[in-house]
Amino acid sequence: MKVTVSRKAHFNAAHRLHNPSWDDATNKAVFGKCNNANYHGHNYVMIVHVTGEIDPQTGYVMDMKVLADLIDAEVCERFDHMNLNIDTTEFKELIPSAENICVVIWQLLRAKIATQYELKVTLYETERNYVEYAGQ
Amino acid sequence: MKVTVSRKAHFNAAHRLHNPSWDDATNKAVFGKCNNANYHGHNYVMIVHVTGEIDPQTGYVMDMKVLADLIDAEVCERFDHMNLNIDTTEFKELIPSAENICVVIWQLLRAKIATQYELKVTLYETERNYVEYAGQ
Amino acid sequence: MKVTVSRKAHFNAAHRLHNPSWDDATNKAVFGKCNNANYHGHNYVMIVHVTGEIDPQTGYVMDMKVLADLIDAEVCERFDHMNLNIDTTEFKELIPSAENICVVIWQLLRAKIATQYELKVTLYETERNYVEYAGQ
Amino acid sequence: MKVTVSRKAHFNAAHRLHNPSWDDATNKAVFGKCNNANYHGHNYVMIVHVTGEIDPQTGYVMDMKVLADLIDAEVCERFDHMNLNIDTTEFKELIPSAENICVVIWQLLRAKIATQYELKVTLYETERNYVEYAGQ
Amino acid sequence: MKVTVSRKAHFNAAHRLHNPSWDDATNKAVFGKCNNANYHGHNYVMIVHVTGEIDPQTGYVMDMKVLADLIDAEVCERFDHMNLNIDTTEFKELIPSAENICVVIWQLLRAKIATQYELKVTLYETERNYVEYAGQ
Amino acid sequence: MKVTVSRKAHFNAAHRLHNPSWDDATNKAVFGKCNNANYHGHNYVMIVHVTGEIDPQTGYVMDMKVLADLIDAEVCERFDHMNLNIDTTEFKELIPSAENICVVIWQLLRAKIATQYELKVTLYETERNYVEYAGQ
Numbered sequence: 001m002k003v004t005v006s007r008k009a010h011f012n013a014a015h016r017l018h019n020p021s022w023d024d025a026t027n028k029a030v031f032g033k034c035n036n037a038n039y040h041g042h043n044y045v046m047i048v049h050v051t052g053e054i055d056p057q058t059g060y061v062m063d064m065k066v067l068a069d070l071i072d073a074e075v076c077e078r079f080d081h082m083n084l085n086i087d088t089t090e091f092k093e094l095i096p097s098a099e100n101i102c103v104v105i106w107q108l109l110r111a112k113i114a115t116q117y118e119l120k121v122t123l124y125e126t127e128r129n130y131v132e133y134a135g136q
Numbered sequence: 137m138k139v140t141v142s143r144k145a146h147f148n149a150a151h152r153l154h155n156p157s158w159d160d161a162t163n164k165a166v167f168g169k170c171n172n173a174n175y176h177g178h179n180y181v182m183i184v185h186v187t188g189e190i191d192p193q194t195g196y197v198m199d200m201k202v203l204a205d206l207i208d209a210e211v212c213e214r215f216d217h218m219n220l221n222i223d224t225t226e227f228k229e230l231i232p233s234a235e236n237i238c239v240v241i242w243q244l245l246r247a248k249i250a251t252q253y254e255l256k257v258t259l260y261e262t263e264r265n266y267v268e269y270a271g272q
Numbered sequence: 273m274k275v276t277v278s279r280k281a282h283f284n285a286a287h288r289l290h291n292p293s294w295d296d297a298t299n300k301a302v303f304g305k306c307n308n309a310n311y312h313g314h315n316y317v318m319i320v321h322v323t324g325e326i327d328p329q330t331g332y333v334m335d336m337k338v339l340a341d342l343i344d345a346e347v348c349e350r351f352d353h354m355n356l357n358i359d360t361t362e363f364k365e366l367i368p369s370a371e372n373i374c375v376v377i378w379q380l381l382r383a384k385i386a387t388q389y390e391l392k393v394t395l396y397e398t399e400r401n402y403v404e405y406a407g408q
Numbered sequence: 409m410k411v412t413v414s415r416k417a418h419f420n421a422a423h424r425l426h427n428p429s430w431d432d433a434t435n436k437a438v439f440g441k442c443n444n445a446n447y448h449g450h451n452y453v454m455i456v457h458v459t460g461e462i463d464p465q466t467g468y469v470m471d472m473k474v475l476a477d478l479i480d481a482e483v484c485e486r487f488d489h490m491n492l493n494i495d496t497t498e499f500k501e502l503i504p505s506a507e508n509i510c511v512v513i514w515q516l517l518r519a520k521i522a523t524q525y526e527l528k529v530t531l532y533e534t535e536r537n538y539v540e541y542a543g544q
Numbered sequence: 545m546k547v548t549v550s551r552k553a554h555f556n557a558a559h560r561l562h563n564p565s566w567d568d569a570t571n572k573a574v575f576g577k578c579n580n581a582n583y584h585g586h587n588y589v590m591i592v593h594v595t596g597e598i599d600p601q602t603g604y605v606m607d608m609k610v611l612a613d614l615i616d617a618e619v620c621e622r623f624d625h626m627n628l629n630i631d632t633t634e635f636k637e638l639i640p641s642a643e644n645i646c647v648v649i650w651q652l653l654r655a656k657i658a659t660q661y662e663l664k665v666t667l668y669e670t671e672r673n674y675v676e677y678a679g680q
Numbered sequence: 681m682k683v684t685v686s687r688k689a690h691f692n693a694a695h696r697l698h699n700p701s702w703d704d705a706t707n708k709a710v711f712g713k714c715n716n717a718n719y720h721g722h723n724y725v726m727i728v729h730v731t732g733e734i735d736p737q738t739g740y741v742m743d744m745k746v747l748a749d750l751i752d753a754e755v756c757e758r759f760d761h762m763n764l765n766i767d768t769t770e771f772k773e774l775i776p777s778a779e780n781i782c783v784v785i786w787q788l789l790r791a792k793i794a795t796q797y798e799l800k801v802t803l804y805e806t807e808r809n810y811v812e813y814a815g816q
Contacts, residue, residue, distance in 0.1 A: 003507045004540040012806065014694040014721040014763075019193060030194060032201065038763035041694040041721005043806050057427060058438060059505030064537050065440065083694075083718035097195030099139045126692065126723050129200050132140040148398065150286040150313040150355075155465060166466060168473065169353035176353040177286040177313005179398050219286075219310035233467030235411045262284065262315050264416040265472050272410050275643045276676040291737060302738060304745065329563060330574060331641030336673050337576065369739030371683045401744050404684040420670065422558040422585040422627075446627035449558040449585005451670050491558075491582035534556065534587050547779045548812040601699060602710060603777030608809050609712065 004051040004118075005061045009071045011080035014041040015096040018085075039083060042125050046075065046105060051118040062117065074108045098125040102133045110135065140187040140254075141197045145207045147216035150177040151232040154221075175219060178261050182211065182241060187254035198253065210244045234261040238269045246271065276323040276390075277333045281343045283352035286313040287368040290357075311355060314397050318347065318377060323390040334389065346380045370397040374405045382407065412459040412526075413469045417479045419488035422449040423504040426493075447491060450533050454483065454513060459526035470525065482516045506533040510541045518543065548595040548662075549605045553615045555624035558585040559640040562629075583627060586669050590619065590649060595662035606661065618652045642669040646677045654679065684731040684798075685741045689751045691760035694721040695776040698765075719763060722805050726755065726785060731798035742797065754788045778805040782813045790815065 016039045017031040027035045034040070048071055052061045082088055084096040090104045102123040110119055120134040152175045153167040163171045170176070184207055188197045218224060220232040226240045238259040246255055256270040288311045289303040299307045306312070320343055324333045354360055356368040362376045374395040382391055392406040424447045425439040435443045442448070456479055460469045490496060492504040498512045510531040518527055528542040560583045561575040571579045578584070592615055596605045626632060628640040634648045646667040654663055664678040696719045697711040707715045714720070728751055732741045762768060764776040770784045782803040790799055800814040 001511060001541070002544050003510060005507065006538045006540070008536040010806075012720050012722055014719040017195065030199075033761035036761050036763070036767070038766045039694040039719055039721065040692050040761040040763065041719065042692055043723045054505075054507045054511070059425065059503035059508045061507055061539070063438075081713035081716050081720040083716070083720065086718045087716070095195035097190075099141065099190045099197055100195045102139060103137060103190070126690075128144040130142045131197070132142070133137070136138050146398075148312050148314055150311040153467065166471075172353050172355070172359070174355035174358045175286040175311055175313065176284050176355065177311065178284055179315045217305035217308050217312040219308070219312065222310045223308070231467035233462075235413065235462045235469055236467045238411060239409060239462070262282075266414045267469070268412040268414070269409070273647060273677070274680050275646060277643065278674045278676070280672040289739065302743075326641075326643045326647070331561065331639035331644045333643055333675070335574075367739035369734075371685065371734045371741055372739045374683060375681060375734070400688040402686045403741070404686070405681070408682050418670075420584050420586055422583040441625035444625050444627070444631070446630045447558040447583055447585065448556050448625040448627065449583065450556055451587045489577035489580050489584040491580070491584065494582045495580070534554075545783055545813070546816050547782060549779065550810045550812070552808040598777075598779045598783070603697065603775035603780045605779055605811070607710075 001054055002051055003054055003061050004049050005064065005067070006047050006049045007064055007067050007071060008045065008047050009068065009076060010043060010045045011076045012041065012043050013079050013082050013084050014039040015084040015091075016040070017095055017097060019095060039085070044079070044101070045124040046071070046102075047122040048105075048109060049120040049122070050113065051120075052116055070109065070112055074112060075105050078108070098123055098129065098131045099133075102131045106133045106135060137190055138187055139190055139197050140185050141200065141203070142183050142185045143200055143203050143207060144181065144183050145204065145212060146179060146181045147212045147218075148177065148179050149215050149218050149220050150175040151220040151227075152176070153231055153233060155231060175221070180215070180237070181260040182207070182238075183258040184241075184245060185256040185258070186249065187256075188252060206245065206248055210248060211241050214244070234259055234265065234267045235269075238267045242269045242271060273326055274323055275326055275333050276321050277336065277339070278319050278321045279336055279339050279343060280317065280319050281340065281348060282315060282317045283348045283354075284313065284315050285351050285354050285356050286311040287356040287363075288312070289367055289369060291367060311357070316351070316373070317396040318343070318374075319394040320377075320381060321392040321394070322385065323392075324388055342381065342384055346384060347377050350380070370395055370401065370403045371405075374403045378405045378407060409462055410459055411462055411469050412457050413472065413475070414455050414457045415472055415475045415479060416453065416455050417476065417484060418451060418453045419484045419490075420449065420451050421487050421490050421492050422447040423492040423499075424448070425503055425505060427503060447493070452487070452509070453532040454479070454510075455530040456513075456517060457528040457530070458521065459528075460524055478517065478520055482520060483513050486516070506531055506537065506539045507541075510539045514541045514543060545598055546595055547598055547605050548593050549608065549611070550591050550593045551608055551611050551615060552589065552591050553612065553620060554587060554589045555620045556585065556587050557623050557626050557628050558583040559628040559635075560584070561639055561641060563639060583629070588623070588645070589668040590615070590646075591666040592649075592653060593664040593666070594657065595664075596660055614653065614656055618656060619649050622652070642667055642673065642675045643677075646675045650677045650679060681734055682731055683734055683741050684729050685744065685747070686727050686729045687744055687747050687751060688725065688727050689748065689756060690723060690725045691756045692721065692723050693759050693762050693764050694719040695764040695771075696720070697775055697777060699775060719765070724759070724781070725804040726751070726782075727802040728785075728789060729800040729802070730793065731800075732796055750789065750792055754792060755785050758788070778803055778809065778811045779813075782811045786813045786815055 017034040084091045106121040122132045124130040153170040220227045230236050242257045258268045260266040289306040356363045366372050378393040394404045396402040425442040492499045502508050514529045530540045532538040561578040628635045650665040666676045668674040697714040764771045786801040802812045804810040
């Protein structure tokens, strides 16, 4: 019996959408206000979904406390109260769009979660905009 | 890498569930309060989900501003502050149940979104009742 | 010790903002889309706040079940799945703006709640617009 | 055209995570605070998702009122304001983890919903932790 | 300039409403399902509101981290994953209704927050039922 | 009859808490992660509350569209997708704590709203932390 367990967490960060291979006018035309040179920011909310078999000894697919600690160590410690463009290695060369942040979070967690589990990450940039990645 | 981007929007409308091929007693028995002759209404909340590849130049699957404007032009302009049964062409012959409204929204958007993208629409009629259609 | 107990409830209704003493152009100019002749609608969410002393025998200010039943009988039975302009006596002569609906709900409940309690009503017309009345 | 209709409901219950084949120290180590001998509790929120064809006569996949009544009769009547470990037969031998509760709810509903419909159940134990089961 | 800062926190607990000076039939009649002998439970959500002057050196009324830690130490450590009737001293003689829990939380925090600040506590027992106490 | 109308709006911004009259160690000790030199950010949500008499001609305390446009022009245009510390004049000398941002928003709106109305502003910095100012 395959069950999906989902855990919500959050981090607050500054970012800017900017493609360094383009001139300023193109960046402004494509990214609009999100290109602001001095950054803006968001309360990012992520939901991490792990799918696997229920362990009959515990009734757990995965201990939610372990999953919460993993999200904290791998994602929140890295990104919370950071400037994604400046303070992180992950977005030195990669535009920190919601899509790319979501894929990076998935990769960070995938490396730490045993392969018998399926993994999907949902990332809310605002209450109205969110993205989802499942590794395909 | 396939990522799904989701955008939330809303419209407020009046409607009535009524099958003109049935007599009043049958309509009342099947649709109950939703059959009220003078209409009732809802704050409809929709989430539009678009799945595609990330463009490495922008970090976007699709520009959320473009998607938001498309939802506004195709759905909100058409249905917001309208009586779905009277003021629209879509529900002249079709019962405006949540299911049918969701399918109609999907069709309206599908016609305007490039075929390389997958499309799914979620429609909340109330906080407790919602429906989803992905074109299958 | 004065404690406020609050109970959330909801009803779905159609309405139209229209002042019959004005011509159509004025109504359109003032009320915009809310003036649509064929009505539109909302999921109204109300929160009823009752303030009083805790009864040491029960630990209750007021039995929430009694309050919930009262809201249901006085408000939901009257307005749920109705057209406020046509199907109710309260809005025959009164414009069913959120403000007026809130005052009417307060009056309906005030008549049924013992005078030792203070009463306030919050009414959400949409997630973004709400009003509050406390009888002053 | 396959549409999914979803209905939200809730129940409030006490529970305790405890494996009777383990000693107290192991139970405490594995389940932590959730092992508290005197129980703790949650406001469980479930969303029941039913997928099927739209009936052209009604515009419904399934009458939401019928679905709501079924959830009430099969799940809420059984679990609401109960101690899951003591007051129910389902969790006499089964640890009432969110995962197991979700599977039990799915089984209870599956037995009552016609086989032409697909069924999925989402169960929130807290706002931050939820699980999902679709019968695979 | 008086500003109110509010901090949200939560705890999950079991409880039972029961007046030991009444017989079982009276308890059942007054408290209904909430009287269940084996307890039920809730995800309690509290919002703690502190009103005071802004410190021009910090821009803070009160350091939110300090307030969060205080709520954690005084309330969550005491009540989280507990049976309020059995595991706490506060509700040995006091019925753990939402009203009484809210007053107790207010008293616990009032004893630790400097008197120049005003204090109010909001406590949600469910999404639909909540109570508020400000010490009057 | 005095009714309060409330309107929700939002803006996304970067900020940093830093007192230039202190050394770095003191700033770090007082503001912690919020002192990060490269900024972080939030989705700020504000609720603007205006209290006044209902106009019997319209049923309105104040036209919500007018209030929404005012919030947009005075607050969102100024702060949305900005770095509060760098891109605004209001926080050149004032620490952009939630408390100070809330007071500044109140002052910006108070200057534009007729004096017969009372005004209160609620500002959420995160879902768990919010502040409120009513001009006293």
